[in-house]
Amino acid sequence: METRVVFHIDFDYFYAQCEETRSPELKTKPVCVCVFSDRGGDSGAIATANYAARKYGVKSGMPISFAKKRLEGRNDAVFLPVDFDFYSEISEKAMKIMKFNADIFEYVGRDEAYLDVTKRVEGDFKKASHLAQQIKNSIREKIKLSCSIGISSNKLISKIASDYRKPDGLTVVTPDNMNEFLNPLKIRVIPGIGKKTEERFSEMGLETIQDLKKLDVFTLNKEFGRKNGAYIYNAVRGTYNEPVKEREASIQYSKISTLKKDSKDYQFLSENIIDLCKEVHGILLKNNRMFKSVGIHLIQSDLSSKSRSRMLKNPTSSLEELQKNADQLLREALENQTITIRRLGVKVTELSEVQGQSSITNYF
Numbered sequence: 001m002e003t004r005v006v007f008h009i010d011f012d013y014f015y016a017q018c019e020e021t022r023s024p025e026l027k028t029k030p031v032c033v034c035v036f037s038d039r040g041g042d043s044g045a046i047a048t049a050n051y052a053a054r055k056y057g058v059k060s061g062m063p064i065s066f067a068k069k070r071l072e073g074r075n076d077a078v079f080l081p082v083d084f085d086f087y088s089e090i091s092e093k094a095m096k097i098m099k100f101n102a103d104i105f106e107y108v109g110r111d112e113a114y115l116d117v118t119k120r121v122e123g124d125f126k127k128a129s130h131l132a133q134q135i136k137n138s139i140r141e142k143i144k145l146s147c148s149i150g151i152s153s154n155k156l157i158s159k160i161a162s163d164y165r166k167p168d169g170l171t172v173v174t175p176d177n178m179n180e181f182l183n184p185l186k187i188r189v190i191p192g193i194g195k196k197t198e199e200r201f202s203e204m205g206l207e208t209i210q211d212l213k214k215l216d217v218f219t220l221n222k223e224f225g226r227k228n229g230a231y232i233y234n235a236v237r238g239t240y241n242e243p244v245k246e247r248e249a250s251i252q253y254s255k256i257s258t259l260k261k262d263s264k265d266y267q268f269l270s271e272n273i274i275d276l277c278k279e280v281h282g283i284l285l286k287n288n289r290m291f292k293s294v295g296i297h298l299i300q301s302d303l304s305s306k307s308r309s310r311m312l313k314n315p316t317s318s319l320e321e322l323q324k325n326a327d328q329l330l331r332e333a334l335e336n337q338t339i340t341i342r343r344l345g346v347k348v349t350e351l352s353e354v355q356g357q358s359s360i361t362n363y364f
C-alpha cells in the first residue's frame with residue numbers, strides 16, 4: 001500500500017481564541033468562556049480557557065465558581081458567555097482554507113479536521129511540512145487564529161501529533177520515526193483511552209505506549225473486548241488505518257431565547273417566534289445562505305422539550321417563508337398544550353450558498 005500523508009488540524013484554545021480575535025485586548029488577560037446555566041449567578045461550567053487562565057489550573061468542564069476561585073488574584077480575569085454562532089462563522093472560514101488545500105477533506109468538529117494531502121505532496125513528508133506551514137500562515141493572516149498540526153501516515157497518529165506540541169505546533173512523524181515518536185508517550189494520549197483504562201493499565205505496571213506493546217492481541221481482547229482490544233493493538237503499532245473520508249460540516253443557524261414570562265398563549269408565543277425568525281434571517285443574510293429546512297424548539301416550564309421541523313420544497317432565503325413555516329410549526333406544537341413554555345428556539349438547516357443569478361428565483 002502506498003504511504004499516505006494525513007494532517008490533523010486542531011485550533012488552539014478555540015472558543016477563547018475566537019473571543020481574542022474580536023477583542024485583541026483580551027490577549028494578555030486570563031479568559032474563560034462559560035456555559036452559564038439557566039439557574040443564574042455563577043452556576044454552569046467552563047467550556048474552555050486561554051493559556052493565561054490555564055496557568056492557574058482552569059480547565060474545560062470545571063464549574064465556573066471553581067475557576068473564579070483559582071483566578072481570585074487576577075482582577076483582570078474575564079468570564080464570557082459562549083457565542084456558538086460566532087465560533088461557527090470563524091470555523092467555516094478556516095475550514096474553507098483547509099478544504100482548498102486538501103485532496104480529501106474530513107470535517108470532524110468546529111475546531112478540528114483531517115486532510116489527506118498524499119497526491120498534492122506526492123507522498124513527500126518534506127513537502128507536506130511546507131504545505132502545513134502555508135496553511136498555518138494563511139489561517140493566521142486571514143482569520144487571526146493559531147492552530148496545531150500533526151502529520152503522519154494515518155489519522156490516529158496525526159491526531160496524537162497535533163496535540164503533542166500545543167499551542168501553534170507542527171509535529172511531523174514520518175513512517176521511519178513513528179516508533180521512536182510513539183514509544184515514550186503516556187498511554188493516555190491514545191484517543192479513546194480515558195482515565196479508567198489508563199488506571200487499569202497502570203495496575204498492570206504499564207505506563208507508556210512501549211509498555212503496551214508487550215501485550216498480545218488475545219490478552220487485550222480478553223481485557224477490553226474484541227473491538228477495543230484490536231483498536232488498542234493497532235493504535236500502538238501505528239497500524240490503525242482508517243482512511244480520511246470526505247465529510248463537510250452540517251451547519252445550522254439557530255436562535256433561542258428565554259421568554260419574558262412562561263406562557264402557552266399562541267398569540268404571545270407567535271410574536272416571539274416571529275422575532276427569533278428575524279434574528280436567524282439576519283445570520284442567513286450575513287452568510288449569504290439559503291435554507292431548506294425549518295425547525296422550532298420549545299422548552300417547557302418543567303424543562304422537558306418539544307421539537308418540530310419540516311423540509312421545504314425548494315431552498316429559499318425569504319424571511320416571510322421562514323416566519324410562515326415557523327409559525328405553522330408553533331401551531332402544530334401547541335395542539336393540546338397543557339404546560340406553559342419557558343424558552344423558544346428557531347433553527348434553519350440544509351443550508352446552501354446563494355449564488356448569483358441562477359438562484360435569484362429562490363428569494364421569492
Ligand code: TTP
Binds near residue numbers: 046
Ligand atoms: P478542545 O480542542 O478539546 O480544546 P481547546 O480548543 O479549547 O484547547 P486546545 O485544543 O488548545 O487544548 O475543544 C474544542 C472546543 O470545544 C473548546 O474550545 C470548547 C469546547 N469544549 C467544551 O465546551 N467542553 C469541554 O469539556 C471541552 C474539552 C471542549
Ligand code: CA
Binds near residue numbers: 012111
Ligand atoms: Ca482545540
